[in-house]
Amino acid sequence: MEVTRQLLTERAGKTGLARIQLTFCWDSQRLRLGAGQKCLPKDWDAKRELLKAKTGAAGTHVDTVNRVLDTYAEAAHAAYHEAQLSGQRLNPAAMKAAILGHYARLGQEQAGLLPIPAPPAPTPPSFTDYYHQWLGEQSRRTNLRTGQRLSKTYLDSLANSLSVFQAFAAATQHELSLAGMNKTFYQQFQEYFFEQRGQGLNTFGKHIRALKNFLGWCEENDLAVSPKFHKFEAPDQATGADALTQRELLAIAGVDFYTEHARTLVRQHYERLDAAAADTPRRRGQRRSQVDEYRILERLRSLERARDKFLQCAYLALRISDANKLAPRHLDYAHHVVRIKAGKTQLPCVVPFLDDDVFRPVALIEKYRSLGLDTCLPVGTGLDDYLPTVAQLAGLTRIALTSKVGRKTFVTLKLAQGVPRTTVMQATGHRTESSFNRYVGIDEAELVETYRKTARQVAKKGGNSVSTSTQQEAA
Template identity: 45%
Template sequence: MEVTREFRRDTVGKNGIASIRVVFCWNGHRLRMTSGEKCQQTHWNEKKQEVKDKPNAYATQRNLVLENWTKAGKSAYQDALARGRQLTPPEMKAEILRRYALLAAGIDAEPEGGPGLPPLAPQAPEFLATMDEWLEHQARKISLASGRRLNKKTVTALRRTRNELQRLAAHQGASLTFAGMSPAFYAEFRDYVLDVRGHSINTFGNHIKRLKSFLGWAEDQDITVNRRYRKFESPENYQGVDALTQRELLTLAALDLDTPAVHAYVDLHLVERRPAPADHRGGRNLLTHAQHLERLQHTRDKLLQCCYFGLRLGDADRLAPEHLAGEVARIRANKTGVLCVIPYFDDDVFKPVSLVESYAGQGLATCLPYVRQLERYLPHLQRLSGIKRVKLTSRIGRKTFATLKIYQGVPKAQVMLATGHQTERSFNRYLGIDEQELIEAYRKTARRVA
């Protein structure tokens, strides 16, 4: 086991004081625990990981505490190793706390010449505390597909499920346990999410997916889990998604932003007349009419780019000339690391080539310029375009691409190759429903009596 002591520089207060944390690493696990000690930043010896012997530093007492934490961790690990056991983080934490308490009371956990105090009988790990360990593991996890850490939004979604389970426990007045992951718990959780919290069936289904992922990880840590959790179902109610229709996409592309009406709108709704209040950096510059108009133009074109290429906004911002080759664009999705192979030619609806070429003479490193405050300009773009059926967002482009390509008759597998989806189930969540397009499709294939 490796034990390190850290001065929490991220928590230094105005007085220069911060807490000291102890980090235990063993067998691929990492456990962070507070030592209960604090010191001045100038009193900390980074190399020796101890408090310097300076006036008012109380180095002797504080370093003794730190040494006891180190000794408690190493003795717990060595004792488990000698007994052929592998302690999970919750078990190791409990054992370190027990041994530290003995050392603080003056009882040596490993008396000279003796076998050492036997560890306590292992207790069932606390459910939510173990889930916190899992969340920390997920935050550090590197995706094998992309070679990057998990997206922050993904980790945030996992934490939402953890917090929902905590609310359920408080609502029931009972602690969650691994042994309690039974069909009865599933029914209680479902009723709580749907009836008490008022969430949708899809939200409940997402919570169940994340819960099962956590319980599978817990089993990998040699924690005994009620195996009936494997039969938990994650229901899903397909409701369609917000995607632009072909007519709406064409309307957006044909919108002329250089008309007297648009200029008047920009003057009325975007140009600020009064000076902005100064902040700690000395204030901010107000945008001119021309700058607002340019950002509005770039916002419309960025949204069209997402529609034409089926890209997430972050990937659209990265799309550069080197990703374009002939009639195909190839770019690896930043979120998943999957290579997306996208058609790069113009037709009557999708005009990616014309869009990219309209910016070719500007010498940009990417195909289109980066748009600052894009979400601020989308509502104004919506009013000017007259699109009322759906709300314009940065995510609607990817869904529009998938939906319209399917309606154009492109096989689903080929559309998935462009969007980077690897399962039909995940791809289907991106398909919108255009009733008029459905009716037209039915008419084309309807049989008529002669």
Template identity: 45%
Template sequence: MEVTRELRLERLSKKKGTAPIRLIFRWDNLRLRLNSSESCRPGDWNEKQGRVKDKPGTFADVTNTILDRWTRAAVDAHQDARRNGERWDVERMEAEIRVRYQRLAAEAKGTPVAELPALPTVATRPRTLLEYMSDWCDYMESKVSLRSGAGLSSTYRRRLRHLSEELEEFSKVKKYPLTFQRMDMHFYDKFQDYQLTVLGNKVNTFSGYIKNIKNFLYWCEERDLPTTSKFHRWATPEQYVGADFLTAAELRQWAQLDLSTSAVTAYLTEHFPPVPVTPGRGRPPLQVADHQERIAYARDKFLQCCYTGLRISDADRMGPQHIHGELIKLATGKTGIVCIIPFLDDDVFKPVALVEQYASWGLPTCLPDVPTLDDYLPHLARLAGISRINVTSRVGRKTFVTLKIYQGMSRTEVMLATGHQTEKSFIRYLGTDEKELLESYRRTARKGA
């Protein structure tokens, strides 16, 4: 969910000299515009931050609180939709946002819970696994190779689309319902029999389908869709091979990356060339300056995952209310388990300094949301000189786990921070740093007499 605010100068009141403030909500390629019922003078409006400037006579606190309340209502609504595996249309989202806003306003006034407006009970058909697979195909088709600058080949795109048709036919022939919860070993065995015995395909063909199904399910898992961990039994090798993570030195490189230089501007101009603005043609396209601002937010959002071990969906929800002294306490959106995370700075992890950078912004969350995070991470890795691994938002969580273990924390303590319940699931996030491993052995080795 991306929420922006704009001052409607075309409706400037000649009598009062004020213009209404409108909120724009964007999610799942949909857009909703709502009037906030607030207004201000153009000279009192901070366009970059989407807030009223804190000046005498502007009543900035009141107006900004109302705008933040709308934002929080929208973010909460979108998080609930994702948690339930639903994709709400504009009408459903508007109803949810309006009622949640009313509830937040009532709670601020101390209204008893019994008198709060009820959330909408609009019937929504849950989206199917194949519909999510169509979204995944759209996402894959939008990806661009950092090496060639080109997208996926037409052959590969057709192969991904064909996978959906293959699964649909398999479901009919084998009478096997395709749901996230049934992507277990039973599915694997059934699909293998269908491919090798019924269709007579070769093992390589079957393996290719499984590889793409696995990538699709991991994509769903990263977005907190209602997947089941059971698919890991056939998608993840049993042997431990070590997770991708950033070393302490690489993490410092990432944190120290200066994105305001002319070299970075030139790089972004090359990879995100300016797009001509056509008046009256919807939302203006992002320009280089916009990308330079967003890529800085993306750098810090990834650091937030590295410093806290949170999933990206939970990092997006983390707000000041989750910080309790020197601890962060946040219930994960995926499992509901409360993560207890140290909120302390050291020579590697600097969550306090990171949050303080944005404390004066008055955001409902600790850091700004970055809706296109995955688009910027490969570029950030290249700018930071990191080519050893493919950096995704999941690498942040794995970096936290691995470096905390090498700092000397026990697995149990780290699992309290990440919310893992079993070592089997936890171990998938633990990487191997051979240099640190040898140093650990040297520190604990017994000295000869």
């Protein structure tokens, strides 16, 4: 426990008096508390964090204020020591109550200090309290592999897991507790999750992994947690990723945004906006109609740039965040590769920078070279608002077109082209097979065609055609 005092001079009142604040730090937590005392900045000893000594009546006031500050420090150390002896890990609210309680008892023993009524005994932290404390530590944690803080998406996922466990407790009347994390809890949560929520196996596994990480943290901090949680199974079932076929990728690349069909589609989009706004009051300066030739042309340009940003992700296996950062300095024309460090994992990626019949990254980047941008392509925002229209123009209905599909398409098509998995993993920046497999999509038609090509090659080496071999087997 560390106690420091600060004079809040920036909040001094009209009389020049500034409030004295106490800051308590323990176990990576912090609590700020007003001391209820004030002084002039000239009377504050910043080095000793006390009022400067004086004589006479002023000295009596100084002694009283300093005694209050020292008593708060003594109360904090006593509260922390008491919590350690009882095996408790106090959160800021519980520590505040404990400090005020000890301060009240110490005040009754000292002359010149008015006793403060003892606050009610703090209730032991609950499962939820400890989970929030763990979340706070996770938000300050740095990934030692990347040197970066954990992403907001991951932290939101952990918070979502808590809300699921709370919903389970409310629906089943099963109290959440560290000691209750046993086989019975696991079975009841499993039944609730699949039967009442009707969600999938991988989502269940995600919540169980978050729970096990949290309970592991509790165990490390010597909290009374049931050891049975180590046996909780967190399933992780690989499923085929949403990826485009070669034909679909070529169709998207071949969309012409300046045809009458494209103009009609965009015009209908703005007409729907007009119809939706017909019943709402029009704001001052608001257009009477969204249907305007200039706006239609701007929308078409935006659609084209959104399509090209998607193609950039598909051609170079980039996440949208990395695609927006890709700059000419990352392009190695001499060796025909793109070298960039993945923003999410900080792992180096080496991506082929060559044009073929399907992937045309060089031509795509050359298209925007004349703009003289700092990045290879204009930065794309709100991409998923434009891609559904791009898919409609390309005649794509099999899957929803999003920015994530581009990177998965690169992986799937490169593997179908016969590129070794390790080489594709160098381009995507994946370190493990398990995480890489989540990006591999399955196109049954192309899979069967690959088998047919292999069968023809084998038959050709044996001196027979496929049909001949089949006839011999039938005979």
